[in-house]
Amino acid sequence: MKRVAIILGLGLTLSVHDGALAQARPDFSGTWRFNQGKSSPGIAGNTPNIPFPSQLVIKQSPTELYVASTSVRQAPLTATYKLDGSKVTVDAPRGISETGEARFDGETVVITTRRSFSSPAGETVVDFKETWSLTGTILTIEKTRIEGGESTTEQAVYDKV
Amino acid sequence: MSTRLAFVTVCLGLLVAGAVPVQAHHSFSATYDGNKPITLRGTVSKLGWSNPHAHIYIDVKGPNGKTVTWEIESAGASNLLRAGIRKEDFVGTEVIVKGFLAKDGTPAANASSFTLVETKKEYVSEEKTTP
Numbered sequence: 001m002k003r004v005a006i007i008l009g010l011g012l013t014l015s016v017h018d019g020a021l022a023q024a025r026p027d028f029s030g031t032w033r034f035n036q037g038k039s040s041p042g043i044a045g046n047t048p049n050i051p052f053p054s055q056l057v058i059k060q061s062p063t064e065l066y067v068a069s070t071s072v073r074q075a076p077l078t079a080t081y082k083l084d085g086s087k088v089t090v091d092a093p094r095g096i097s098e099t100g101e102a103r104f105d106g107e108t109v110v111i112t113t114r115r116s117f118s119s120p121a122g123e124t125v126v127d128f129k130e131t132w133s134l135t136g137t138i139l140t141i142e143k144t145r146i147e148g149g150e151s152t153t154e155q156a157v158y159d160k161v
Numbered sequence: 162m163s164t165r166l167a168f169v170t171v172c173l174g175l176l177v178a179g180a181v182p183v184q185a186h187h188s189f190s191a192t193y194d195g196n197k198p199i200t201l202r203g204t205v206s207k208l209g210w211s212n213p214h215a216h217i218y219i220d221v222k223g224p225n226g227k228t229v230t231w232e233i234e235s236a237g238a239s240n241l242l243r244a245g246i247r248k249e250d251f252v253g254t255e256v257i258v259k260g261f262l263a264k265d266g267t268p269a270a271n272a273s274s275f276t277l278v279e280t281k282k283e284y285v286s287e288e289k290t291t292p
Contacts, residue, residue, distance in 0.1 A: 042285070047273035049259060049285070051195045073190035093196060117197055120231070120268035122224035126198055148200040150257065 026107055026134040028065070032056040032158035038138075039156045050128075050145045052156040053077075065102050065109065081111065090115075108133045189261075193271040197262040201231060201270065202278070204255050210248050212237035217272070219256060233258050235272040244284050254279065 034054045042049040053069035060066075065081040075093030081102030082088060090098035090113060100113035109132040116125045127146040132139060137160035144153040189195075201221050209216030217233040235241065238248075255278040263269035276283040 047189060047260065047271050049273050051198060051261070071190075071195055073188070074195045077196065096196060115196075117262075119197070119199060119262050120223070120229055120266070121199065121201060121221060124197070124199055124262075145198060147198065148202070150200050150259065152259065 024107075025104055027060050028058045028109065028132060028134060028139065029060045030058060031161040032058065032139050033161050035157045035159050040154045042152070042154045043156055048154070049152045050143050050154045052141070052143065052154070056139075056158060067111075105131075189271060192263060192265075193261040194264045195261055199260060199262045199270055201233075201258045201260075202255070203231065203258075205252050206230060208248055208251055210238045212239055215241055217251075217256075217258075217275070219258065221268075229268050231258075232267075232269040233260065233272050233275070234269070235275065241284070246284065 032055065034052060036044055039052070043052050051071070054071045055069075057068040057070075058066065063083055065083055066078070067081065068076060068078045070076045077090055077092050077098070079088060079090040079098075079100055081100060083102060083104060085101050085103035087099050087101050090100050092098040092115070096115060096117045098113055098115040100111055102109055102111045104110075109130075111128075111130040111132070113128045113130075114125065115128070116123060118124070125147070129144045129146070131142045134140075139158040139160070141156045141158070142153065143156065144151055201219065203219035203221035205217055206220050207218040209218070214234045215236065215238045217235055219231050219233060220228045221231050222228050236244075257276045257278060258270065258272050259274045260270040260272040263271075274283055274285040
């Protein structure tokens with residue numbers, strides 16, 4: 001009887017702990033608009049070093065992160081990432097294949113994606129790593145683009161709409 | 162008579178205008194795919210030293226061993242000159258171009274930056290260096 005009580009107690013403690021962890025995670029849900037003035041200069045203008053969407057629509061649940069990225073006159077990308085880090089397929093425009101994984105790392109979300117498409121240079125593969133952090137109504141995304149042995153990192157800031 | 166002359170003049174004008182190549186300052190998103198970033202390494206074979214965009218032609222060896230000439234659109238010649246790039250120093254040099262693929266599938270891209278391999282000096286669009 002005493003053993004059963006201990007096991008039940010431990011189970012209860014663990015479930016409460018899990019719930020507390022889930023609650024402690026920041027919620028990225030919302031509509032976010034790119035703020036060029038607060039972002040790094042390398043992504044300004046017509047030809048950014050790294051493409052950042054002009055708007056993000058995010059819906060977060062304890063297990064999933066839905067992300068819809070849109071840019072002016074560019075085809076949108078949407079994905080529903082599993083927050084356990086398992087690989088998902090990104091709904092990308094025709095001609096582009098993309099997979100990605102997302103997971104929480106403390107109070108940040110880390111999303112890694114691999115995009116591939118054909119070009120006159122052959123099959124092109126580009127890896128991206130994004131680290132999202134939240135400060136009030138400001139979403140900051142640090143993004144690294146890795147391709148052909150070259151890597152570039154830039155930072156974008158989004159304001160909550 | 163004067164109406165016919167005016168009509169012929171307008172038609173000739175349109176024909177001439179159509180025959181002259183125009184270096185238009187066009188929208189990035191209309192021509193290039195922001196979802197398709199690309200990095201190319203090749204040798205500059207020709208320069209279109211013009212404004213508002215310069216066109217850099219680079220020979221890139223493809224995975225099948227064939228060399229393909231890519232047309233890279235960059236900041237205009239004035240901007241390149243301000244960045245310290247002289248036309249004479251450029252042809253024959255090896256460069257790494259980071260940019261975005263053309264939407265029409267041709268070997269063309271818009272450069273966000275290019276690096277001279279020998280000097281490792283990277284040049285970016287002037288828009289980015291202006292605060």
